Amino acid sequence: MGNDISKVVIKRLPRYLRVLELFMEREVERVSSKELAIKLGSTASQVRQDFNCFGDFGQHGYGYKVKDLYAKIKEILGLNKKYSCILVGAGNIGQAIINYSKFSNIGFDIEAIFDINPKLVGVSFRGIEVCDVENLNDYIQKNDIDIAILCVPEIQTLQTYEILKNKVRGIWNFATVDLNPTDYTSVENVHLNDGLFTLVYFINNRN
Amino acid sequence: MGNDISKVVIKRLPRYLRVLELFMEREVERVSSKELAIKLGSTASQVRQDFNCFGDFGQHGYGYKVKDLYAKIKEILGLNKKYSCILVGAGNIGQAIINYSKFSNIGFDIEAIFDINPKLVGVSFRGIEVCDVENLNDYIQKNDIDIAILCVPEIQTLQTYEILKNKVRGIWNFATVDLNPTDYTSVENVHLNDGLFTLVYFINNRN
Numbered sequence: 055m056g057n058d059i060s061k062v063v064i065k066r067l068p069r070y071l072r073v074l075e076l077f078m079e080r081e082v083e084r085v086s087s088k089e090l091a092i093k094l095g096s097t098a099s100q101v102r103q104d105f106n107c108f109g110d111f112g113q114h115g116y117g118y119k120v121k122d123l124y125a126k127i128k129e130i131l132g133l134n135k136k137y138s139c140i141l142v143g144a145g146n147i148g149q150a151i152i153n154y155s156k157f158s159n160i161g162f163d164i165e166a167i168f169d170i171n172p173k174l175v176g177v178s179f180r181g182i183e184v185c186d187v188e189n190l191n192d193y194i195q196k197n198d199i200d201i202a203i204l205c206v207p208e209i210q211t212l213q214t215y216e217i218l219k220n221k222v223r224g225i226w227n228f229a230t231v232d233l234n235p236t237d238y239t240s241v242e243n244v245h246l247n248d249g250l251f252t253l254v255y256f257i258n259n260r261n
Numbered sequence: 262m263g264n265d266i267s268k269v270v271i272k273r274l275p276r277y278l279r280v281l282e283l284f285m286e287r288e289v290e291r292v293s294s295k296e297l298a299i300k301l302g303s304t305a306s307q308v309r310q311d312f313n314c315f316g317d318f319g320q321h322g323y324g325y326k327v328k329d330l331y332a333k334i335k336e337i338l339g340l341n342k343k344y345s346c347i348l349v350g351a352g353n354i355g356q357a358i359i360n361y362s363k364f365s366n367i368g369f370d371i372e373a374i375f376d377i378n379p380k381l382v383g384v385s386f387r388g389i390e391v392c393d394v395e396n397l398n399d400y401i402q403k404n405d406i407d408i409a410i411l412c413v414p415e416i417q418t419l420q421t422y423e424i425l426k427n428k429v430r431g432i433w434n435f436a437t438v439d440l441n442p443t444d445y446t447s448v449e450n451v452h453l454n455d456g457l458f459t460l461v462y463f464i465n466n467r468n
Contacts, residue, residue: 061302064462068455072439095268131458132465146360150353154437154453162457200464201457224464226457230361232279240467242460246361246451248275250369250408250433251338253449255271257407257431258339260447 063104067127069094070104074124086117136161138198140222142214143205144169144177144184147228151203152179162201166193170210187214194221204229270311274334276301277311281331293324343368345405347429349421350412351376351384351391354435358410359386369408373400377417394421401428411436 073093077085087101094101105111111118111126128134139162141148148167157164167179168187175186185193194202194217202222206214211229218225219233224240227233235241280300284292294308301308312318318325318333335341346369348355355374364371374386375394382393392400401409401424409429413421418436425432426440431447434440442448 065455065459067462068452068458071458072452130462132461133458137461137464146353146357150357151453153353160454201460224460226460235463237467240460240463242456242463244453244456245275245279246358247367248272249449249451251275251278251340252272253408253431253433253447254339254344255274255337256442256447256449257344260444 060107063107064131066094066104067131070127071124071131074120074127077120078124082120084117085120085123089117133161136163137200139164139201139203140190140194140199141167141203141205142169142187142190142218143207143210143229144174144179145171145205145207148203148205149179151205151228164203165197165199168193170206190214191217194218200224201226204233267314270314271338273301273311274338277334278331278338281327281334284327285331289327291324292327292330296324340368343370344407346371346408346410347397347401347406348374348410348412349376349394349397349425350414350417350436351381351386352378352412352414355410355412356386358412358435371410372404372406375400377413397421398424401425407431408433411440 070090073090074085076093087098087105090096090101091098105118108126108130111123125134139157141152141164144167148169152164152167164180164182167182167184168190169175169184170187172186174184177184193199199222201224202218203226204211204214204218205228208230211227211231211233215225215233218239219236220238222239224242225233227241227243232243233241277297280297281292283300294305294312297303297308298305312325315333315337318330332341346364348359348371351374355376359371359374371387371389374389374391375397376382376391377394379393381391384391400406406429408431409425410433411418411421411425412435415437418434418438418440422432422440425446426443427445429446431449432440434448434450439450440448
């Protein structure tokens, strides 16, 4: 139960980071839990509860120092370190992910790209040449890879997972088949449609 | 406050659907709140609380009929209806979204695609020809569009939003700039990196 609660709290931390970035852009120095709550569509007591899980880092009546809170949450998430990443599957979604965000700026270095498609092998994205997926097993044996970004079609998902699991520390899984974590390998299954489904609810139930 | 709570519950409903689909695949007829909770990494009381928000649709001691619960949640979300959609921005992420899921099978019909790139205009994806984004305003004036899937680069996000807002009922926003809802237009801002950040936490904090 303790783990479940903190999992929910952890999943909220990236949202806190985004809200704090907005305050930092506006050069706000301190925020109250109430101000944070308003931006998050949450409540002040929820915000305080969340932060209490990690020890209290606000001062009662004074709120939180924006920059300190931001740094603290990054540290909790582990975003103050660098992570070696590989991309498996360089189709549309894979290419989109590489281009989506400046990963290397935020500590995620994509070191190799793999694909099964001979037309993609040898092509470069962001300066990284696509390798034949046949070399994947060999590569992750020889290199210490933190995260595999998995963007292969459904039919290739399980066989790729068999190669990756227990060799990389985490799989960010964009394939439409959910994968289970192992003792060594954490998994984040992406469910894009979830957002579409909640959007539909809000379309039909305007406040 | 009431709205905040239900928003959180709503965001959990797509996950319930996914879990119920797994039970349906295994031809399970009834599930208890506890069985649902285990699959969701939640608690039985949380599950019961969530469902109580919409009226009680379980029988105490008998659990929930899987198919009925599934149908009920789809109905709550509004997934028992069809939605007319357009895609704006047919680059990598846009193409990935079109290919990601059989949208039309689940009630989302992509009726038109728009892009600013002359090389893409006239090209067809899933049988739909890409139109010049210059025609976007005209198109959404003449056609009743429920949802715009927005996959344009950051620099084009705000001007495209100005065209779409108050004309489409919802924007599923993959652009890296958060957009605000209006009285008429709901917005779901997609934050892909959130999943990566929580993955990093779980890599660093294995149970």
